[in-house]
Amino acid sequence: MRVTLAGQDYELRPGESVLEGMARHGVRLPWVCRAGACHSCLVRVVHGDPGTGSRHGLKDAWRDRGYALACLAHPGSDLTISFADDDSTTPATLLPSRMLSPQVLLARVRPVRPVTFRPGQHVVLQGAGMARSYSIANLPAEAEHDGIAFHVRVYPSGAFSSWLARAAPGTPVTIGAPAGECCYLSTDRDGPLLLAGTGTGIAPLTAVARDALANRHRAPIVIIHGAARPQGLYLDRRQALLEPDQGHGQPAAAAGHRPVRWRACVHSRGGDIAETVAREAAALGDPGRIRAYLCGGPTSVARMRRALFMAGMSLQNIHADAFLPAVRAAAAGRTEPPGTAAPARGRPAS
Amino acid sequence: MADDISLYDRLGGAGAVRAATEIFYRKVLSDPLLERYFDDVDMDRQIAKQTAFLTMVLGGPGAYGGRDLRTAHAGLNGLDDQHVDRVIAHLSATLKELGAADPDIDSVAQVAASVRDDVLNR
Numbered sequence: 001m002r003v004t005l006a007g008q009d010y011e012l013r014p015g016e017s018v019l020e021g022m023a024r025h026g027v028r029l030p031w032v033c034r035a036g037a038c039h040s041c042l043v044r045v046v047h048g049d050p051g052t053g054s055r056h057g058l059k060d061a062w063r064d065r066g067y068a069l070a071c072l073a074h075p076g077s078d079l080t081i082s083f084a085d086d087d088s089t090t091p092a093t094l095l096p097s098r099m100l101s102p103q104v105l106l107a108r109v110r111p112v113r114p115v116t117f118r119p120g121q122h123v124v125l126q127g128a129g130m131a132r133s134y135s136i137a138n139l140p141a142e143a144e145h146d147g148i149a150f151h152v153r154v155y156p157s158g159a160f161s162s163w164l165a166r167a168a169p170g171t172p173v174t175i176g177a178p179a180g181e182c183c184y185l186s187t188d189r190d191g192p193l194l195l196a197g198t199g200t201g202i203a204p205l206t207a208v209a210r211d212a213l214a215n216r217h218r219a220p221i222v223i224i225h226g227a228a229r230p231q232g233l234y235l236d237r238r239q240a241l242l243e244p245d246q247g248h249g250q251p252a253a254a255a256g257h258r259p260v261r262w263r264a265c266v267h268s269r270g271g272d273i274a275e276t277v278a279r280e281a282a283a284l285g286d287p288g289r290i291r292a293y294l295c296g297g298p299t300s301v302a303r304m305r306r307a308l309f310m311a312g313m314s315l316q317n318i319h320a321d322a323f324l325p326a327v328r329a330a331a332a333g334r335t336e337p338p339g340t341a342a343p344a345r346g347r348p349a350s
Numbered sequence: 351m352a353d354d355i356s357l358y359d360r361l362g363g364a365g366a367v368r369a370a371t372e373i374f375y376r377k378v379l380s381d382p383l384l385e386r387y388f389d390d391v392d393m394d395r396q397i398a399k400q401t402a403f404l405t406m407v408l409g410g411p412g413a414y415g416g417r418d419l420r421t422a423h424a425g426l427n428g429l430d431d432q433h434v435d436r437v438i439a440h441l442s443a444t445l446k447e448l449g450a451a452d453p454d455i456d457s458v459a460q461v462a463a464s465v466r467d468d469v470l471n472r
Contacts (some may be wrong), residue, residue: 225402305393310379316398 004047004080015252016080017041018050018051019070027084030131032124034071038133039179039321040124041070042088048079057181089126089174090115094168095147101234104200105154105165106137108147109173115148116140117178120205120293124149124176125160127167132160135204135295136178137323139211146177151203178323182293182321184211192219196277198226198296201323206240208293209260213241218266219289220259222280226273226300230266237262274303278311282285287312291319298322357445357454367408371401371443377440384436387426389424407461420468434469438462440441 001012012021028162032038045066055074056061122135130157138149154161195205227233264272294304301322378384392457438459
């Protein structure tokens with residue numbers, strides 16, 4: 001199998017994805033997760049069949065325009081590809097940031113042109129030759145005023161997160177195309193919502209909750225924040241629902257009148273996030289009517305998902321977004337094998 | 351099948367089979383004998399595969415690749431006939447729950463058993 005890019009032919013070995021094959025030939029496509037979740041390795045197919053799996057999870061509009069994911073592309077025939085259009089990333093600058101807790105940075109980014117996203121989606125942030133996927137923590141209307149907000153867990157040894165924490169306002173970054181389906185469905189205003197996030201996984205879920213409230217969601221909303229230790233609970237209900245953006249946006253005053261339950265689950269105090277979500281789901285009644293949104297580390301997300309599934313929820317009603325371990329991005333040609341992932345957390349998947 | 355119309359269609363087609371797959375998968379995950387084989391499995395992919403499998407055994411549309419089945423189970427240690435029997439039992443119980451008649455269930459179990467050698471890599 002042969003892949004042609006910019007007039008150059010590259011041979012693929014059997015079983016190799018386009019991303020792997022190109023990397024072996026020294027062609028570095030950007031990537032974060034290599035699992036079809038982050039959409040960093042988006043390419044446009046000019047000719048040939050990239051394989052059925054290569055468009056998994058892509059928006060219809062992107063499929064229609066011939067895009068595919070290089071990490072999932074196992075072509076059935078010779079393939080000609082081009083780089084994804086430049087319009088899939090947007091130049092932006094960093095706005096002043098602040099720490100929400102000793103470990104969590106509120107980073108804000110001002111794109112040069114509006115980026116259309118749905119609350120709960122994630123984007124790839126690129127800067128200083130690195131790329132990470134992060135969930136957006138605010139709503140589009142808030143982002144217009146305050147920039148697009150991210151809650152970033154800062155690891156001392158995390159290359160990207162510590163760079164972001166030090167970078168001066170005005171530093172250029174780019175924002176990839178928003179992706180992910182962990183989004184509120186306004187067509188489903190009568191079903192209970194169960195939102196459970198571990199660590200900074202709570203960030204996109206607060207956006208989903210505020211979106212639901214803005215859409216006058218009629219059924220109960222339960223938010224569960226899981227943390228390894230008490231200091232990991234960096235947000236409280238008031239911050240998450242009433243003061244989303246430090247005073248510029250509309251405080252969600254109506255929140256107090258809506259049936260929102262806020263629960264914390266701390267592992268070091270004996271809390272088990274999977275048991276907690278299952279218990280809260282049971283309290284919401286008919287599992288067939290609940291819609292769940294899960295974000296956080298892959299193990300927690302998998303355990304929560306399984307617990308909810310076993311509690312009778314259909315997987316189709318469980319929107320999960322697991323943070324995958326980040327690896328140094330290929331954008332600047334500095335790839336590392338996935339096994340040596342930096343401890344910073346990227347985001348992906350729905 | 352007892353009828354010209356496949357059990358797949360009589361159960362209600364794609365949507366019903368998807369629901370049946372979830373019931374079936376829940377039974378499999380609740381079974382101590384089988385559960386461990388699914389610890390590191392991506393649930394979405396697993397449900398998709400099991401839906402394709404159920405579609406096949408119920409006489410629904412599409413082709414199901416037995417070679418895939420062989421590859422998928424190749425790395426699983428200690429898999430033997432009792433595991434296959436248990437999976438078929440869960441499948442039968444699922445169909446029973448959904449109101450399928452015994453002759454239908456028997457013929458489905460036969461089709462399911464036909465992939466035994468692929469699953470056990472013989």
